[in-house]
Amino acid sequence: MAHIIVVGNEKGGAGKSTVSMHVATALARxxxxxSTLDLDLRQKTLGRYISNRQAHLKEKGLELPSPSYIELPEIDEAALQPGENAYDHRLSAAVAQMEGDSDFILIDCPGSHTRLSQVAHSLADTLITPLNDSFVDFDLLANIGSDGETIKGPSIYSEMVWSARQLRAQAGLKPIDWVVLRNRLGAQNMVNKAKMEKAVSRLAKRIGFRVAPGFNERVIFRELFPRGLTLLDLKDVGVKSLNISNVAARQELRELIRSLNLPGITVDF
Structure with a gap:
C-alpha cells in the first residue's frame, strides 16, 4: 500500500505548497x-505548481522526474445514502485511484478547517505541519501565556490531529507520525526565535510530535514557482553553479527529507 503523506496547517502562508512540491519531487527524483492531490479547491497552489512544471518542461523539451497530479473526482451525489458525505466519497475515490501505482501519495491541505482536510488527516501515515516562526502561528498548536513560555493547553489544530489519531486507532491503523517544521525562518537569531524554539520543543513532548528543520525564508522559492521547478532541478535546467543561498537551501531540503524517516528512503541527492 502507498505511504500517505499529508501536509496540513490551518493557517495560510506557512509554506505548505512549497514543502509539498519539494518533498514530492525529491521522492520522484x-x-x-x-501521486499528489490538492484539497484547496479554491486556490489549488500545488495543482498550479505542478501544471507550471508540466508546461515549462514541455516548452523546453525536457524530461525530469516529477510527481503525478489528479483532480479530486466528482461523484454522483444522487447515489449517496442518507447521512453520507459527498466529500468523504470524493477523497476515498481519489486515494483509490492513486494507490494502485504509487509508492507515496502526498495530499496538500488548505489553510483552513474543511471536511476534506479533517478526513485527510485521518489517512496520514506521515503528517507534516509547516509552522512559521511566530507565536501567531504557534497559537494554532497551543494556547500560550503572555510570558511566551507557559503552555496553557492544546489549540484547535492539535485537537483535530488528536481526533484523527483516535480514528486511526479505532480502525487498527498505525499511529500518525506527526512532524512539525519550523519553516520560513529568518536569518537573525533573535530573542523571539529562541523563545519559539523552546516553546515548540516543550509542546512536542506534551502532545506528541517530532520537530524537524524546514526552509529559511529565501527569494529562490518565489522564483521557482512560475516554472514549476524545485531546488533539485536547477542544474538540469542549465544553472551551472549554485550560489551560496541555493546550496544552503538544498542542504535544508536534504535535512528535511532525512528527518521525515519515510519508508525505504535514503537521501542520495
Whole structure:
C-alpha cells in the first residue's frame, strides 16, 4: 500500500505548497512513484505548481522526474445514502485511484478547517505541519501565556490531529507520525526565535510530535514557482553553479527529507 503523506496547517502562508512540491519531487527524483492531490479547491497552489512544471518542461523539451497530479473526482451525489458525505466519497475515490501505482501519495491541505482536510488527516501515515516562526502561528498548536513560555493547553489544530489519531486507532491503523517544521525562518537569531524554539520543543513532548528543520525564508522559492521547478532541478535546467543561498537551501531540503524517516528512503541527492 502507498505511504500517505499529508501536509496540513490551518493557517495560510506557512509554506505548505512549497514543502509539498519539494518533498514530492525529491521522492520522484529518488525513483519513487509519487501521486499528489490538492484539497484547496479554491486556490489549488500545488495543482498550479505542478501544471507550471508540466508546461515549462514541455516548452523546453525536457524530461525530469516529477510527481503525478489528479483532480479530486466528482461523484454522483444522487447515489449517496442518507447521512453520507459527498466529500468523504470524493477523497476515498481519489486515494483509490492513486494507490494502485504509487509508492507515496502526498495530499496538500488548505489553510483552513474543511471536511476534506479533517478526513485527510485521518489517512496520514506521515503528517507534516509547516509552522512559521511566530507565536501567531504557534497559537494554532497551543494556547500560550503572555510570558511566551507557559503552555496553557492544546489549540484547535492539535485537537483535530488528536481526533484523527483516535480514528486511526479505532480502525487498527498505525499511529500518525506527526512532524512539525519550523519553516520560513529568518536569518537573525533573535530573542523571539529562541523563545519559539523552546516553546515548540516543550509542546512536542506534551502532545506528541517530532520537530524537524524546514526552509529559511529565501527569494529562490518565489522564483521557482512560475516554472514549476524545485531546488533539485536547477542544474538540469542549465544553472551551472549554485550560489551560496541555493546550496544552503538544498542542504535544508536534504535535512528535511532525512528527518521525515519515510519508508525505504535514503537521501542520495
Amino acid at each position: 529518488m525513483g519513487r512513484s509519487v
